[in-house]
Amino acid sequence: MSEHESMEYDVVIVGGGPAGLATAIRLKQLAQEQQQELSVCVLEKGAELGAHILSGAVMDPSALSELIPDWKEKGAPLTVEVSEDKFMFLSETSARLTPNALLPACFKNHGNYIVRLGEVVQWLGEQAEALEVDIFPGFAASQILYNNEGAVIGIQTGDMGVARDGSHTPQYQPGMQLLARYTVFAEGSRGHLGRQLIERYKLDANRNAQSYGIGIKEMWEVDPSQSRPGLVVHTAGWPLDSDTYGGSFLYHLDNNIVAIGMVVGLDYANPWLSPFEEFQRYKTHPAIRPTLEGGKRIAYGARSLTAGGLMALPKLSFPGGVLVGCEAGFLNATRIKGSHAAIKSGSLAADAIFAALKQERQHDEIISYESSFHQSWLHEELNKARNFKQWFKKGRSIATVMTFVEQTLLSGKMPWSLRNNKPDHACLQPAAECARIDYPKPDGKITFDRLSSVFISNTNHEEDEPIHLTLKDASVPVKVNLAKYGGPESRYCPAGVYEFIKTETGEDQLQINAQNCVHCKTCDIKDPTQNIVWVPPQGGEGPVYNGM
Numbered sequence: 001m002s003e004h005e006s007m008e009y010d011v012v013i014v015g016g017g018p019a020g021l022a023t024a025i026r027l028k029q030l031a032q033e034q035q036q037e038l039s040v041c042v043l044e045k046g047a048e049l050g051a052h053i054l055s056g057a058v059m060d061p062s063a064l065s066e067l068i069p070d071w072k073e074k075g076a077p078l079t080v081e082v083s084e085d086k087f088m089f090l091s092e093t094s095a096r097l098t099p100n101a102l103l104p105a106c107f108k109n110h111g112n113y114i115v116r117l118g119e120v121v122q123w124l125g126e127q128a129e130a131l132e133v134d135i136f137p138g139f140a141a142s143q144i145l146y147n148n149e150g151a152v153i154g155i156q157t158g159d160m161g162v163a164r165d166g167s168h169t170p171q172y173q174p175g176m177q178l179l180a181r182y183t184v185f186a187e188g189s190r191g192h193l194g195r196q197l198i199e200r201y202k203l204d205a206n207r208n209a210q211s212y213g214i215g216i217k218e219m220w221e222v223d224p225s226q227s228r229p230g231l232v233v234h235t236a237g238w239p240l241d242s243d244t245y246g247g248s249f250l251y252h253l254d255n256n257i258v259a260i261g262m263v264v265g266l267d268y269a270n271p272w273l274s275p276f277e278e279f280q281r282y283k284t285h286p287a288i289r290p291t292l293e294g295g296k297r298i299a300y301g302a303r304s305l306t307a308g309g310l311m312a313l314p315k316l317s318f319p320g321g322v323l324v325g326c327e328a329g330f331l332n333a334t335r336i337k338g339s340h341a342a343i344k345s346g347s348l349a350a351d352a353i354f355a356a357l358k359q360e361r362q363h364d365e366i367i368s369y370e371s372s373f374h375q376s377w378l379h380e381e382l383n384k385a386r387n388f389k390q391w392f393k394k395g396r397s398i399a400t401v402m403t404f405v406e407q408t409l410l411s412g413k414m415p416w417s418l419r420n421n422k423p424d425h426a427c428l429q430p431a432a433e434c435a436r437i438d439y440p441k442p443d444g445k446i447t448f449d450r451l452s453s454v455f456i457s458n459t460n461h462e463e464d465e466p467i468h469l470t471l472k473d474a475s476v477p478v479k480v481n482l483a484k485y486g487g488p489e490s491r492y493c494p495a496g497v498y499e500f501i502k503t504e505t506g507e508d509q510l511q512i513n514a515q516n517c518v519h520c521k522t523c524d525i526k527d528p529t530q531n532i533v534w535v536p537p538q539g540g541e542g543p544v545y546n547g548m
Contacts, residue, residue: 003174004156004174004175004176004177005174005176005177006154006176006177006178006179007041007176007177007178007179008039008179008180009039009040009041009134009178009179009180009181010038010039010040010180010181010182010357011023011024011027011038011039011040011041011180011181011182011183011184011353011357012040012041012043012154012155012178012179012180012182012183012184013040013041013042013043013183013184013186014043014141014155014183014184014185014186014187014191014193015042015043015044015045015185015186015187015188015191015325015327016042016043016044016046016049016121016125016135016137016186017053017121017186017188017325017326017342018117018120018121018124018325018339018342018343018346019186019324019325019326019327019330019342019343019345019346020042020044020184020186020324020325020346021042021049021121021124021125021127021128021346022063022067022124022324022342022343022344022345022346022347022350023184023186023324023346023347023349023350023353024040024042024128024131024133024350025067025068025124025127025128025131025133025350026067026346026347026350026351026354027040027350027353027354028040028128028131028132028133029131030350030351030354031354032131034358036358038354038357039134040133040134041133041134041135041136041178042128042133042134042135042136043136043139043140043141043155043157043178044135044136044137044138044139045138045139045140045141045536045539045540045542046137046138046540046542046544047137047138047540047541047544048122048137048138048544049121049122049124049125049135049137050117050118050119050121050122050125050545050547051118051137051542051543051544051545052188052519052542052543052545053117053118053121053545053548054117054118054215054217054301054302054303054545054548055117055215055303055338055339055548056117056215056217056249056251056259056261056336057114057115057116057117057251057259057337057339058082058109058112058113058114058115058232058251058336058337059078059112059113059114059115059117059120059337059339059340060111060112060335060337060339060340061078061111061112061113061340062340062344062377063340063341063343063344063347063378064076064078064340064343066344066347067343067347068127074127075123076120076123077115077116077119077120077123078113078115078120079113079254080113080114080115080229080230080252080253080254081111081112081113081114081230082109082110082111082112082113082114082230082232083229083230083231084228084230084231084232085100085103085107085108085109085232085234086231086232086233086234087103087107087233087234087235087236088233088234088235088236088237088287089235089236089237090235090236090237090238090239090285090287091237091238092238092239092285093286094286094287095235095285095286095287102404104334104403104404104407104408105407105408106332106334106335106385106403106407107234107335109232112337114229114230114232114251114252114253114259115339116253116259116547116548117339117547117548118545118546118547118548119547120339137540138539138540139157139158139176139539139540140157140158140536140537140538140539141155141156141157141158141178141187141193141536142155142156142157142158142159142175142535142536143155143156143158143175144156144183144193144196144197145177145179146320147320147363149319149363150319151319151320151363151364152183152197152318152319152320152321152363153179153180153183153320153363154177154178154179154180154183155177155178155183155193156175156176156177156178157175157176157178157539158175158536158537158538158539159172159173159174159175160172160173160175160538160539161173162465162466162538163464163465163466164464164465164466164467166466169464181357181361181362181363182320182321182322182353182356182357182362182363182366183320183321184321184322184324184346184349184353185197185321185322185323185324185327186323186324186325186327186342186346187327188303188325188326188327189212189303189304189305189306189326189327189329189521190212190304190306190521190524190525190534191327192534192535192536194323194327194328195524197318197321197323198314198323201315201318201319203314203315203316203318203323204312204314204315205315207311207312207313207314208308208311208312208390208419208420208421209308209312209420209421209422209423209424210306210308210312210314210329210423210424211265211266211267211306211307211308211312211389211420211424212265212266212267212304212305212306212307212308212424212525212526213245213246213263213264213265213266213304213305213307213333214263214264214266214275214302214303214304214305214492214494214520214522215261215262215263215302215303215304215305216261216262216263216264216275216276216279216301216302216494217259217260217261217299217300217301217302217548218259218260218261218297218299218300218453219257219258219259219260219297219298219299219300219548220257220258220259220260220291220292220295220296220297220298221256221257221258221295221296221298222256222257222258222291222292222294222295223256223293223294223295224256226258226290226291226292226293226294226295227252227256227257227258228252229252229253229254230252231250231251231252232249232250232251232252233249233250233251234247234248234249234250234336235247235248235249235250235282235287235288236248236396236400237396238282238285239278239281239282239285240264240278242395242396242397243269243395243396244264244265244268244269244270244273244396245264245265245267245268245389245392245396245399246262246263246264246265246275246278247262247263247336248260248261248262248263248279248282248288249261249262249263249336250288250291257298258291258292258295260283260288260291260292261279262275262278262279262282263305263336264278264279265307265389265392265424266304266424266425266492266522266525266526267393267422267424267427268427268428269427269428269429269434270429270434270435270437271428271429271430271431271434271485271486271488271491271528272431272434272435272436272437272486272491273437273491273492274437274439274491274492275492275494275522276302276450276453276491276494277437277439277491280439280442280447280448281439281440281447283446283447284446284447289446292446293446297448297456298456299456299457299545299546299547299548300448300453300454300456300457301457301518301543301545301548302494302495302518302520302522303518303519303520303521304520304521304522304525305326305331305338306326306328306329306331307329307331307333307389308329308389308420309329309331309332309333309382309385309386309388309389310379310382310383310385310386311386311387311390311417311418311419311420312329312389312420313328313329313330313382314328314329315370316328316349316369316370316373317365317366317367317369317370318365319363319364319365320362320363320364320365322349322352322353322366322369324342324345324346324349325338325341325342325345325346326338326342328345330342330344330345330378330382332381332382332385333385333388333389334384334385334388334403334407335381335385341378341381341382344376344377344378345373345378348369348372348373348376348378349366349369351372352366352368352369352372353366353369355368356368383412384406384407384411384412384413385407385412386414386417387402387406387414387416387417387418388403388406389420390418390419390420391403391418393420424525424526425525425526425527425528425529425530426528428485428488428526428528430484430485431484431485431486431488450494450495450496450516451496451516453494453495454495454496454516454518457495457518457543457544457545458543458544458545458546459495459515459516459517459518459542459543459544460515460541460542460544461514461515461517461537461538461541461542462537462538462541463515465537465538466537467512467514468514468517468534468535468536468537469497469512469514469517469523469532469534470532470533470534470535471531471532471533472530472531472533473531476529476531477489477498477500477510477531478500478507478508478509478510480528480529480531481510481527481528481529481531482500482508482510484528485528487500487510488526488528489510489523489527489532492522492523492526493520493522493523494518494520494522495516495517495518495520496513496516497512497513497514497516497517497523498510498511498512498513498523499511499512499513514537517537517542518542518543519534519542519543521534
């Protein structure tokens with residue numbers, strides 16, 4: 001008999017972000033409308049809702065307005081409406097402003113809001129709880145449960161109180177099995193369980209290889225003279241070279257708060273590149289630095305984002321469950337927005353699941369979710385941007401021109417679709433073939449090191465627990481990654497987790513400082529040998545972001 005106790009629900013949702021909570025809210029709305037009993041729970045690995053949420057973020061309220069039409073009256077934290085858009089191309093010393101008349105519609109944000117997405121998620125959680133959704137923060141889903149026919153029937157949470165050597169501490173508690181008629185996976189970009197589902201059911205067959213980026217973000221309290229609430233600034237160019245996909249954002253909230261960040265495509269080729277250091281350099285640009293001068297950095301974080309778009313979107317359903325939000329990859333990279341797509345995908349999934357439950361179905365495949373997505377405005381929006389990421393494989397100049405052509409001149413009605421079969425980790429070149437990049441030391445005022453950054457992310461892990469950054473083969477980091485690629489994990493990680501050190505005998509060794517991990521998943525994506533596998537630590541651990 002299993003030591004794991006179980007609870008049964010109609011629907012279990014893994015992940016308490018915008019997609020997961022939207023799914024829960026919509027399910028309960030439908031149940032209320034049709035006076036049906038429906039049990040729904042949301043499992044969130046963060047210590048609280050919003051603890052692991054990080055996004056720019058400029059939010060398109062369209063999907064939220066469909067889900068909760070009276071969101072303003074209910075106090076949703078969308079209060080800073082975009083008042084001005086700027087898009088600049090940077091060289092090392094200058095900034096060229098793009099005239100508004102030449103900006104594609106995807107870069108125009110009239111009617112959108114600058115938000116702290118963690119606060120939006122907390123508010124969505126309150127709406128879900130008001131509808132009697134059970135929300136369990138601090139519990140990480142560690143395992144998918146299947147029946148004898150191979151259908152998903154729920155998940156199991158991780159055991160708590162396990163020591164690094166695998167023994168049980170006095171605080172040991174076995175995980176709980178949450179059984180469901182249908183299970184929704186909403187873990188966000190590069191979800192641990194979603195990755196397994198895509199592989200098991202071959203959900204990515206005949207799709208483009210998925211493409212990712214790493215987003216690094218800081219929050220600053222700036223001098224009041226530098227605060228311009230409602231201003232949205234995006235840049236492309238320096239400090240990244242023309243063959244590296246990426247760009248930056250600078251969003252002015254109220255109360256003298258500015259969100260600043262950079263996204264670097266994880267298909268970059270040069271193993272000497274450090275996304276963290278490129279972001280630090282960006283802040284020193286003459287067009288950016290004055291905003292931060294005299295201000296104070298108050299928060300830091302990093303997160304991967306799934307940017308392959310419609311052509312890389314996996315099949316959305318499988319026996320017993322569905323993928324929603326960034327777990328699937330609904331981000332619209334041309335608009336630099338994903339929260340509206342996450343909410344819409346969750347709502348569409350909820351409609352399809354509720355219809356299946358009304359028919360007394362369970363554990364089968366909800367095909368109608370995929371078909372309703374294809375008939376939605378979300379599919380239409382993503383279809384207009386379907387080639388965006390693929391053009392950047394050909395360099396920034398071609399991508400800029402073709403984005404303008406496709407988005408403006410063709411209005412998204414392209415007669416072509418570009419293919420990409422090369423995953424991000426396969427794009428890294430041998431270190432000997434690439435130019436070494438020497439980054440300046442941080443000044444502690446505008447630029448910072450990784451450890452001081454991790455400190456203000458409020459990241460915490462138990463020191464004696466099993467390391468959640470696992471290696472398939474412990475010899476590969478030194479024999480392959482260090483020897484051939486110069487040890488790129490020491491640079492692509494934005495938290496200083498991976499460090500090559502010398503042993504007493506003078507041999508190289510990879511040291512994993514797992515306690516620093518901010519759960520961005522970059523290592524799981526970019527490791528050139530795919531030897532690193534991120535698994536969830538104990539529930540409640542990791543960063544605790546304050547409205548990021």
